Amino acid sequence: xxxxxxxxxxxxxxxxxxxxxxxxxxxxxxxxxxxxxxxxxxxxxxxxxxxxxxxxxxxxxxxxxxxxxxxxxxxxxxxxxxxxxxxxxxxxxxxxxxxxxxxxxxxxxxxxxxxxxxxxxxxxxxxxxxxxxxxxxxxxxxxxxxxxxxxxxxxxxxxx
Amino acid sequence: xxxxxxxxxxxxxxxxxxxxxxxxxxxxxxxxxxxxxxxxxxxxxxxxxxxxxxxxxxxxxxxxxxxxxxxxxxxxxxxxxxxxxxxxxxxxxxxxxxxxxxxxxxxxxxxxx
Numbered sequence: 303x304x305x306x307x308x309x310x311x312x313x314x315x316x317x318x319x320x321x322x323x324x325x326x327x328x329x330x331x332x333x334x335x336x337x338x339x340x341x342x343x344x345x346x347x348x349x350x351x352x353x354x355x356x357x358x359x360x361x362x363x364x365x366x367x368x369x370x371x372x373x374x375x376x377x378x379x380x381x382x383x384x385x386x387x388x389x390x391x392x393x394x395x396x397x398x399x400x401x402x403x404x405x406x407x408x409x410x411x412x413x414x415x416x417x418x419x420x421x422x423x424x425x426x427x428x429x430x431x432x433x434x435x436x437x438x439x440x441x442x443x444x445x446x447x448x449x450x451x452x453x454x455x456x457x458x459x460x461x462x
Numbered sequence: 463x464x465x466x467x468x469x470x471x472x473x474x475x476x477x478x479x480x481x482x483x484x485x486x487x488x489x490x491x492x493x494x495x496x497x498x499x500x501x502x503x504x505x506x507x508x509x510x511x512x513x514x515x516x517x518x519x520x521x522x523x524x525x526x527x528x529x530x531x532x533x534x535x536x537x538x539x540x541x542x543x544x545x546x547x548x549x550x551x552x553x554x555x556x557x558x559x560x561x562x563x564x565x566x567x568x569x570x571x572x573x574x575x
Contacts (some may be wrong), residue, residue, distance in 0.1 A: 309556050314549070318534050319542035322549060329530060337523030349568070353559045357545055362536045365514065369529035373522035382480070382571055396547055397573055400564035420553050 303335070303453060304343045308418030309353040310438055316358075316366070324437035325419065331441065336373045343403055347379040347407045349400060384410055395427065408432050412460070413452060414453055415440060430459040471497065489569070 307315075307328070314322035315329035335342045346354075358366055370376045381403055388410045390403035401423045408416050409431040416434045418424050424434040433456060443449035447449070473481065481496045491495045516528040537543060548551035569575045 310553055313543060313545065313552060313556065317543045319540050333523045333526040333530060336526060337521045349560065349563055352563045353556060354522060356559050357543065359540060361531055365529050365533040365536060369526050369533060372525035372529060376514065386521060399572065400560045404570055
């Protein structure tokens, strides 16, 4: 499984005061998926890395990088190489350019699930290339076992 | 330069071109500054204090959980990240950050400037 967590998931998940229990649990689940799923990958596109960096304090920044660099399954994604055709595809779907860039990266890197609390961006982004959902929805799918079926369906839709 | 050491650094062509772009775009005054900045950032990122280093023998996931708890503890000590009073305000703060970074780093590359 290949995931992207939007910046808001890191910020809510890192901050015990955020009150966003699903995001808090999501980050913990990610640490377990790293150990339990061989094919698990967490992608952090460069723009998300930069957003997290700008919104953490100096004293926590190093810990964020230690967290992310603890596993080779966490991959920082360079965005300048995202093909223009992928980027254009998502701007044409009505996303703002910065959001389209994240979506294009997800598509280009065959990411399975993009998790965000920002419904304004992704609620109308129902595409065949990846699943978009909130932390709550992702955890429900994972806990119920429905995620596996959803990923099988996703991969079937993607197949040429 | 006083007290410095001169080193020769090999840069792959693409990395060199991207570094030149950082200068041309005004983020740094010259290539030296690009390299110094990168090195300083790396050093800062890899220099946790002694009690923040994960013990040996942990799995990757356990190490991530260790740093997650340290991170949360630090944020707890600060009383939170203070990015907004409500989740909606936090998301709005993050949206503004995304727009800033887009403008600074990507708009020109993707033909928006």
